Amino acid sequence: MGGLSKKLFQIKNLTEEKSTNRLLVDSGNLLFKRKIVAKGINQERLTAATILDVYTDIGYDAVAVGPHDLAGGLTLLQESKASGFPWLSANIVGKNGQLLFKSIIKKQIQGRNIAITAVSNAPERAIPGVEMQSWEEVLPSILKQITTEHSDIFIILLSSLNNSENRKIAQIFPEISLLITADSRQGNVSPTLVNKSLLIQTERQGKSQGLLQISLGNSRQWGQDSQKILADLQNKLGSLNWQLQRLLKKSKSTGFTEKYAATITRLENEKEALTTEITEMKQQVLEEQLDGTAKDTFTYRFLPLKKNMPNDQPTEERLKKLNNDIRVLNKKKKETNKPIGQAAVIRLPQSLIGSNTCSSCHELQGDFWKTTQHGTAYDTLVKKQKHLDLECLPCHMTIDVPGGKFESLITESLLSFPEALQSVGCETCHGNGQKHLQDPEHFKLVRTPGINICLTCHTDAHDDNFQYQPKLEKIACPAG
Ligand code: HEC
Ligand code: HEC
Ligand code: HEC
Ligand code: HEC
Structure with missing residues (x-):
């Protein structure tokens, strides 16, 4: 983790000005170092959630699901996918052969079409609910799907397969222009032309990054300038x-x-x-x-993460918080001496978009909300070092409570909720916002939340003096 904030510093410095014509991609094995990670709340999972937050903020365009990312099971991946994390895999499927992640991510950069897809090798231990298809099985149809729309599209494959398989792929599928690989047995690999594809890799665990500058010609062929x-x-x-x-x-x-x-x-x-x-x-x-x-041309640099490089401050803050969380967790474990967390059904924040996004259009209400106790309900827990306590989180976060009953809710997943869903956010009262965001005029939200919504949290045990009308007035967002 030590390199993470240096890495972020480097990325921000390199791409700040021209973020519209850059792609940030990762070939996977981002979250865990181990092949299998225990259930419940533990250091590994807290760390993985922090990595996801950091990658989300910097705006990665595509991240392949590698076998190590599956080490903690599907839940964390699906939750982060639901809140918009760009996971990508063409060959990780469910029990019925259905795709579990996006298989193609398309981008346009300066008017040029780019498609990214990903294949991974299988995790060493079977993961419940996960089947792997071979690249031989999936690549032909995926590539056909990509090229029927635009025959000259620039195709990038993110691959955690081993080197010999990657070379085979390059031989069989010349339409792939760029293979970004993550073969753990290899370190940095400078750009190598295999048949018509360029193969490239940076060493694992973020010791360096690769900066590939590509100038696209109009024949999909690598050449000299x-x-x-x-x-x-x-x-x-x-x-x-x-x-x-x-x-x-x-x-x-x-x-x-x-x-x-x-x-x-x-x-x-x-x-x-x-x-x-x-x-x-x-x-x-x-x-x-x-x-x-004109042919496609490139220049390439490996950028080592040097010890004396500055750190990205927001990331440093996150890591500090993570360390603190881990300390609290270990202390708690010692005290109770029993595993924390329950097994269970997990509610995904699928159609929740978070208060920040609402406030981008409803600035006035957003500013008001921040001044209410709902806006700081999560901070209240942090101050008391109770933000890892599954008994407290449900009422101090933004969640979609099925039927307004907490009994059916599995609280473990709350720990990996994105920051935007911390505290009692807009969607608690106005309802899930995904559709409203896309088309506010047709998908209206609840205007005035009814008493039942309040009573989910304002229970006798936590608020023995709940009166709807006067309390509603206190928190009612201003008009305008
Ligand atoms: C892309 C901009 C945008 C975003 C993001 C957005 N809204 Fe809206 N919202 C609107 C517009 C525009 C209207 C007015 C629609 C109309 O009355 O036709 C509206 C209306 C509303 C209303 C009033 C409904 C009524 O019946 O008077 C509420 C409440 C509301 N939004 C809440 C939210 C919440 C909560 C979120 C986040 C989950 C959100 N909005 C996100 C644009 C947005
Ligand atoms: C069932 C929902 C619920 C749960 C669970 C819950 N809270 Fe709360 N909490 C509330 C409500 C509602 C209020 C506001 C009470 C009021 O209006 O007086 C509140 C208020 C508080 C406040 C007072 C804030 C202030 O400054 O006045 C603290 C501190 C707090 N909660 C901490 C916790 C902790 C710690 C836990 C876990 C042990 C927890 N809560 C669990 C619903 C809940
Ligand atoms: C605890 C419940 C609650 C929360 C949380 C909440 N609101 Fe409201 N909101 C209300 C109430 C109550 C009203 C007033 C409804 C009425 O006029 O009858 C309202 C009104 C609104 C309106 C309509 C304003 C108008 O034009 O009359 C918008 C838009 C809105 N809220 C957006 C938001 C946004 C954005 C957030 C989060 C940043 C948010 N609300 C958080 C309860 C809430
Ligand atoms: C998801 C749980 C949740 C829901 C739903 C909820 N609240 Fe709260 N509310 C809280 C918590 C937690 C606090 C205390 C936050 C803190 O200070 O950390 C709080 C605080 C308040 C406060 C300030 C403390 C007080 O009692 O004066 C008011 C007012 C309030 N809520 C009104 C409402 C109303 C009205 C509704 C329904 C429209 C509602 N809340 C729905 C969790 C909730």
């Missing part, structure tokens, strides 16, 4: 000319013509060859401009 080659050749000719002039002058002024003759002849031959090369390259540049067959 002929403009740049031409410029290099012209520079070379320049310095050759200068050398020649100097020697000719010397030979004339000293009179030792024989001494210099051989070198001069050699340089003159070189000059002639270079001139021919330049003429040809000029021709090529011209042709490329005329028929528009």
Whole structure:
């Protein structure tokens, strides 16, 4: 985890200005180091939830589900998927063969079409509810699906398969332009052309990152940048000319013509060859401009995460909070000496979008809400170091309580809820906002929450003096 905030610092610095034409992708094995992670609340799961938060904030475009990501079971992955995390896999399916994650993510960058897909190898232990299909089975149809819409689309495959399989894929599917791999037995792999695909990998656990700058031509073929080659050749000719002039002058002024003759002849031959090369390259540049067959070109750098690099402050804060959470958890474990958390059904925050998103359109109500106790209900728990207590979280968070009864709710998953669902948010009173967000005029939310909603939390045990009307007035959002 130590490298995480340096990594974030680096990403922000590299991409802040041009975030519209960059893609941030990861080939997977992000969450866990172990092959299997215990149920319940534990250090590993708290850490994984923090990693997800950090990756969500920086705005990753696609993250492949690797076998280690499955080590904690499906729940965490499905919850983060439901709140918008860009998990991607074309070959991880459920018991009935249905896809569990998105299989293709499409992007447009500067008007060019890009598709990202992902395949992974199987986890070493079976995961309940998860089946794996082989890449041989899924890739043909996925690639067909991608290319029928745009034949010249730039295709990226994220793969946690091993190197020999990746090479096989490159041989069989030349339509894949770029394979970003995560073979744990290999470290950094510089861009390597295999058949028509470029293979690339950065070493695992974030010791370095890879920055690949691609300039897309219009034929899906990797090639050299002929403009740049031409410029290099012209520079070379320049310095050759200068050398020649100097020697000719010397030979004339000293009179030792024989001494210099051989070198001069050699340089003159070189000059002639270079001139021919330049003429040809000029021709090529011209042709490329005329028929528009420029190739895709790239430059590449590995960016090591150096010890003395600054940290990203928001990430540092998160890690501090994580460390504190882990401390509290361990203390609690010692006290009770029994496992925390219950097994069970999990409610996903599927159609909840979080108060921040609501406030982006309803600024006035958002500002008001922050001043109410509902807006700080989670902080109240943090102050008392009770924010990991499953008995407290349900009423101090934004959740979709089935039938208003907490009994049927499995609270363990609340720990991995996104920050935006902490505290008693807008959707507690106005209802789930997913559809309203997409089309506010057609999908209206509840305007005035009824007493039953309040009573879910304002129970006798927690509020022995609940009167609907006066309390409603206290928290009613302003009009406008
Ligand atoms: C994309 C902007 C947008 C977002 C995001 C948004 N709303 Fe709205 N909301 C609107 C608009 C526009 C209206 C007015 C619709 C109308 O009356 O036709 C509205 C109306 C409302 C109303 C009044 C309904 C009524 O009957 O008078 C409530 C309450 C409301 N929104 C709550 C929310 C909540 C809670 C969220 C977050 C879950 C949210 N909104 C997110 C745009 C948005
Ligand atoms: C069934 C819902 C529910 C549960 C569970 C719950 N609370 Fe609350 N809590 C409330 C409500 C409602 C209030 C507001 C009470 C009022 O209006 O007087 C409240 C208020 C509080 C306050 C007072 C805030 C203030 O500054 O006045 C604290 C502190 C608090 N809760 C902590 C906890 C802790 C710690 C737990 C777990 C042991 C917990 N709550 C569990 C519903 C709940
Ligand atoms: C504890 C319940 C509760 C919470 C939480 C809550 N609201 Fe409200 N909201 C109300 C009540 C009550 C009204 C007033 C309804 C009425 O006029 O009858 C209201 C009114 C509104 C309206 C309509 C305002 C108008 O034009 O008259 C909007 C929009 C709204 N809320 C948005 C939000 C947003 C956004 C959030 C979160 C940032 C939020 N609400 C959080 C209870 C809540
Ligand atoms: C998801 C649980 C939940 C729901 C639903 C809920 N509240 Fe609360 N409410 C709380 C908690 C928790 C607090 C205390 C927060 C704190 O201070 O940390 C609180 C505090 C309040 C307070 C301030 C303390 C007080 O008693 O004066 C008012 C007023 C209030 N709620 C009114 C309402 C009303 C009205 C509704 C229904 C429209 C409602 N709440 C629905 C959890 C809830």
